[in-house]
Amino acid sequence: MSQLSPVTTSRPERLGGRDWGLLLVLCGAIFLEGIDISMMGVALPSIRAELGLTTAELQWVVSAYVLGYGGFVLLGGRAADLLGRRRMFLGWLVVFVAFSGLGGLATDGWVLVLARFVTGVAAAFLTPAGLSIITTTFAEGRQRNKALLVYAGTAAGGFSLGMVTGGLLTAADWRWVFFAPVLMASVILALAVRLIPRDGRPERTAAGFDVTGAAVLTVAMVLLVYAVVSAPDVPVARTAVTLAAGLLLLAAFVAIERRSAAPLVRLGILRSAALVRANLGALLLVGSFMGFQFVTVLYLQELRGWSEIETGLALAVIGIDAILAPTLTPVLVNRFGNHRVVFGGLVLAAAAYALFLPLGPDWTYAAMLPAFLLLGGAFALAYGPLTIAATDGVAEREQGLASGLLTSSFQFGAALGLAVVTLVISGHAEQDLDAFRSALLVPLAAAAAGVLVSAPGIRR
Numbered sequence: 496m497s498q499l500s501p502v503t504t505s506r507p508e509r510l511g512g513r514d515w516g517l518l519l520v521l522c523g524a525i526f527l528e529g530i531d532i533s534m535m536g537v538a539l540p541s542i543r544a545e546l547g548l549t550t551a552e553l554q555w556v557v558s559a560y561v562l563g564y565g566g567f568v569l570l571g572g573r574a575a576d577l578l579g580r581r582r583m584f585l586g587w588l589v590v591f592v593a594f595s596g597l598g599g600l601a602t603d604g605w606v607l608v609l610a611r612f613v614t615g616v617a618a619a620f621l622t623p624a625g626l627s628i629i630t631t632t633f634a635e636g637r638q639r640n641k642a643l644l645v646y647a648g649t650a651a652g653g654f655s656l657g658m659v660t661g662g663l664l665t666a667a668d669w670r671w672v673f674f675a676p677v678l679m680a681s682v683i684l685a686l687a688v689r690l691i692p693r694d695g696r697p698e699r700t701a702a703g704f705d706v707t708g709a710a711v712l713t714v715a716m717v718l719l720v721y722a723v724v725s726a727p728d729v730p731v732a733r734t735a736v737t738l739a740a741g742l743l744l745l746a747a748f749v750a751i752e753r754r755s756a757a758p759l760v761r762l763g764i765l766r767s768a769a770l771v772r773a774n775l776g777a778l779l780l781v782g783s784f785m786g787f788q789f790v791t792v793l794y795l796q797e798l799r800g801w802s803e804i805e806t807g808l809a810l811a812v813i814g815i816d817a818i819l820a821p822t823l824t825p826v827l828v829n830r831f832g833n834h835r836v837v838f839g840g841l842v843l844a845a846a847a848y849a850l851f852l853p854l855g856p857d858w859t860y861a862a863m864l865p866a867f868l869l870l871g872g873a874f875a876l877a878y879g880p881l882t883i884a885a886t887d888g889v890a891e892r893e894q895g896l897a898s899g900l901l902t903s904s905f906q907f908g909a910a911l912g913l914a915v916v917t918l919v920i921s922g923h924a925e926q927d928l929d930a931f932r933s934a935l936l937v938p939l940a941a942a943a944a945g946v947l948v949s950a951p952g953i954r955r
Contacts, residue, residue, distance in 0.1 A: 513690070514632075514633070516686075516690050517628075517632065517690050517691065517692075518629070518646065520683060520686045520690050520691065521625045521646060521691075522645060522649040523649075523679070523683040524584070524622075524683055525622065525626075525646060525649055525650040525653065526650065526652065526653035527591075527653065527676055527679055528618050528621070528622055528650070528653070529649075529650045529653030530653040530657035530660060531595070531618075532557070532657065532909070533653070533656075533657030533658050533661060534657040534658070534661030534664065534665075534672045534675075535560075535672060536557070536657075536661065536789065537657075537661035537665060537803055537810075538664075538665040538669045538672045539553055539556060539789075540792070540793070540796045540797060540803075541665050542556060545669070546603070546604045546607070547604075548604055552604060552728075554724070554727065554914070554917045555608050555724070556607060556608065556611060557909075558724035558910060558913060559609070559611040559612040560611040560614055560615035560618075561720065561909050561910040561913070562612060562615060562717065562720050562910070563611070563612040563613060563618075564906040565619075565907045565910055566619070566713060566716040566717035566720050566721075567615075567616050567619035567620065567713055568622070568899050568906060569712060569713075569716065569759070569760065569896070569900065569903055570619070570620075570709050570713050570759070571583070571621075571622070571623045571624070571899055572627070572896050572897070572900070572902070573895060573896055573899065574620060574624075574895070575620070575627050575895035575899075576627070576892060576893065576894070576895035576896060580624045580625075580627050580628045580631070580694055581624075581628070581694050583620050583621070583623075584621060584624040584625055584628065584691060585684065585687060585688065585691070587617045587618075588680060588683065588684050590613065590616075590617040591614055591617040591618060591676075592676075592680045592684070594610045594617065595610070595614050595673050595674075595677050595680070596673065596677045597610040598610035598611060598614065599671070599677070610673075619906075622898070622902050623895050623898040623899040623902055624895070626882075626886070626894075626901075626902070627894040627897075627898045628692075629646055630886050630894040631891050635887070639883075640825070640828065640883055641825060643879060643882050643883050643886070644820065644825050644828070644879040644883070645821050646879075647878045647879030647882040648816065648817060648820025648821040648824065648875070648878070648879055649820075650878065652814060652816060652817025653817075656811070656814045658788075658806075658807050658810040658811060658813070658814075659807040659808060659810070659814065660675070660807070661803070661807055662802075662803040662804045662806055663804060666802065666804045705755050705757055705758055707751055707755075708748060708751045708752055708755055708759040709759050711744055711747055711748045712744075712760070714744055715744035715747075715748055716741075716903070718741035719737075719742075719907075720906075720907060721737060722737035722738045723911050724910050724914050725737070725914075726914050726918055727917040727918040727921050728921070748760075761893065764893060764896065764900075767888070769834075769887070769888075770884070770885055770889070770897065772834075772884070772952055773837075773884035773885040774885060774904040775945075775948045776837055776841065776877065776945050776949050777881045777901055777905050777908065778904040778907060778908035779841070779908060779941045779942065779948065780844065780877050780878070780881065780942075781905045781908040781909050781912070782912030783844060783908075783937075783939075783942045783945070784874070784912070785908070785909040785912040786913060786915060786934070786938045787848060787870075789912075789913055790916055790920070790931050790934045790935055790938075791810070792806060793920075793926065793931070794854065794931050795809060797926065798927070798928070799856075810867065812864065812868055813867050813870050813871040813874070814871065815871035815875070816871045816872070816874040816875035816878070819872065819875035819876075820878065820879055824875055824876060824879050824880070827839075827876065828879075828880055828883070833884045833952075834880075834884065834952030834953055835952070835953045836877070836880045837876070837877050837952065838949045838952065839876050839877075840872070840873045840875070840876030840877025840878075840880075841877055841945040841949055842873075842946055843869050843870070843872050843873035844869075844874075844877070844945065845943050846869050847865075847866045847867070847870040847942075848866070848870075848938045848939040848942055849939055850866040851866040851935060852932065852936070853932075854928070854931065854932065855928070856928060881901070885897060885898075885904075886898060886901070912937065912938065912941060915937045916937045916938070919934040919937060920933075920934050
């Protein structure tokens with residue numbers, strides 16, 4: 496099989512100065528990806544007001560990004576393995592900058608949706624490349640675990656802190672939610688050129704890249720994600736046909752991979768119960784949070800009349816994971832192991848959503864605070880260990896694939912959570928408390944399912 500020359504060498508457990516510099520660049524990229532998604536959530540009501548979008552149309556501002564991300568991320572992971580992780584990271588970071596800027600200039604809804612879709616495609620190639628640079632540069636064990644926990648903590652922190660930043664930027668003008676990532680990504684790009692090590696030269700063989708499998712899988716993923724995110728505003732029959740077409744193409748993909756000399760996805764990788772469990776946990780964790788965030792922002796801003804800044808500050812406490820993830824989580828992982836810590840995080844998430852379920856028309860912030868604190872703790876405990884579990888024990892030549900599978904789970908979960916809560920809210924005659932309470936059952940059910948999925952791991 497064609498593969499890159501390995502870059503992992505015998506390294507001390509402690510991280511040196513250049514190691515931290517590289518990690519800082521890669522953490523900056525994942526922070527950018529996390530903050531980009533969550534800032535958008537807070538800005539949605541302002542975008543709706545200026546561009547005149549319905550609730551069903553509004554979800555496409557987020558879902559278009561997820562469609563591009565989820566549809567291309569496995570191809571992105573494999574491209575990182577075969578075409579060069581550094582090349583993929585730098586090249587697609589440039590695309591991310593360009594189309595994030597286009598989104599800020601949009602005056603029509605379709606332009607904004609198009610910009611978000613291409614930005615999502617860029618992230619689909621950028622993120623697996625960055626994660627696989629970590630897993631192939633840092634030695635497996637304590638050193639890699641430390642790097643991954645810092646990396647995942649930064650991602651979760653960006654996801655949470657983006658809500659505050661999004662509120663502040665939207666108060667000035669929602670377009671800054673697009674322009675701010677352009678500035679940040681430009682700095683990251685300049686540093687990345689200097690600090691990311693060059694890949695070994697890929698072998699140029701005819702069997703090096705499964706083009707047919709890549710095309711079939713990408714179309715299948717796009718159809719499946721499209722079916723999920725379009726479900727709230729298209730006929731049921733169209734959703735069923737789209738899902739059937741996506742599943743049929745997945746079956747064709749499996750047949751292609753079984754015969755391919757250099758498969759895009761080695762199907763045997765899915766025999767790892769820990770990897771499958773980690774990916775399902777990632778899907779349910781992020782899916783539940785995206786649904787919860789969407790409902791909470793609409794409740795606070797459109798039902799309660801809170802401003803963007805008030806909403807962002809209210810949700811800021813979830814950002815406690817940015818402190819806990821790099822400090823408390825490594826201690827817990829070393830003491831109890833990844834699987835038990837993930838289980839505890841999903842239990843906290845389910846408890847948080849249950850506490851928020853009886854929301855009232857005049858709830859004080861003190862009544863909301865326990866749920867937000869528990870949710871921050873849940874992300875701190877679950878996000879990083881899920882990242883470790885999804886890549887631990889995977890061969891170096893397949894680290895990009897494993898990273899792509901995990902990122903695909905995160906994005907498909909986001910699409911699913913957002914689509915289902917939108918479907919529930921749209922099913923009510925009015926966007927009122929009853930609609931929001933019904934929608935909140937979705938993240939609660941997802942987190943409970945995550946607890947059940949992760950439970951077998953605590954026996955390890």
